[in-house]
Amino acid sequence: MLKKADILAFGPHPDDVELNIGGILALHAQKKQVVVVDLTEGEMGSNGSVEIRRKESQKAAQILNLKVRENLYIPDGEINPHDLEQQKRVVAAIRRYQPDLVLLPYWEDRHPDHAAASRLIEIAIFKSGLKRYLLDEELPPYRPSRWYYYLQHQHENPNLVVDVSSVYARKMEAIRAYKSQFDPRMGFKTYINQPIFLQKIEARDQYFGAMVGVKYGEGLIFKPPLSIKDLFQL
Ligand SMILES: [Zn+2]
Structure with missing residues (x-):
């Protein structure tokens, strides 16, 4: 059964x-x-644990009002863009949801999984459009027309900044749903559960916002040129 998404x-x-x-x-x-x-x-x-994180991610999905959230169960730390099984799972997700727009991680990052995920999804976007690339599930070929990269640890100047000031409290609430990851009172001291980490996220979002004159912004980068009908469309 096909479930159409505007954004995947x-x-x-x-x-x-x-x-x-x-x-x-x-x-x-x-x-x-x-x-x-x-x-x-x-x-x-x-x-935390897989069970805890599963619950936290579903809670965050509700806070963000997502239509669906699912998991491809690729082993953590083992994302590999050249793994054919991993490619198939990502292609199946693209064909299932037929999104107008895909958002994926930026291609450089200190975490190897993030950079690997970027390449894996790029390959899947391409293969998803191939008529002769077949999956076990009967899903028609589909290639989204646009895909934008979001920044993680790597800093770059974004090409697009989206004004997210009106929903910023909701974003922070969704992040706080991951208590096991970001609450400093939970378990082992890590890079991400110290207050400076979320401070850095907020400071970056304020900086991107300031670039376009708003309170909070999130930045995106595009690789293929954008096609527009006229210069006033954006
Ligand atoms: Zn990550």
Whole structure:
């Protein structure tokens, strides 16, 4: 059964989309069908457990008002763009949801899974459009016309900044749903559960916002040139 999505956002681990495009997702979910597909369950995370993180990601999905959130169960730490089985799972997700727009991680990052996920999804976007690339499931070929990259740890100047000021409280609430990951009182001390980490996310979003004169912004980068009908369309 086909479920059409306006936006399909891929996250290497549950919490990546919240941290980096939680505002964009919440904003568009007010009027559009927004689907999130996480590639892994984040089982290599130092704190929490798969069960806890599963519940946290579903809670965050409700806060963001996502249409569907699903997981491809690729092993955490093992995302590999050249793994044919992983490619198939991502292609199946694209063909299932037929999104107008795909959001994927930027191609450089300190976390190897993030960079690998970017390449894996790029390959899947291409293969998904091939008529002769067949899957076990009967899904028609489909290639989205647009895909934008979101920044994670790597800093770059974005090409597009989306004003997410009106939904920023919701983004932070969705991030806080991952108590096991970001609450400093939970377990083992990590890079991400110290207050400075979320401070950095907020500071970046304020900086991107300031670039376009708004309070909070989330940045995107596009690789293929954008096609527009006239210069006033954007
Ligand atoms: Zn991640």
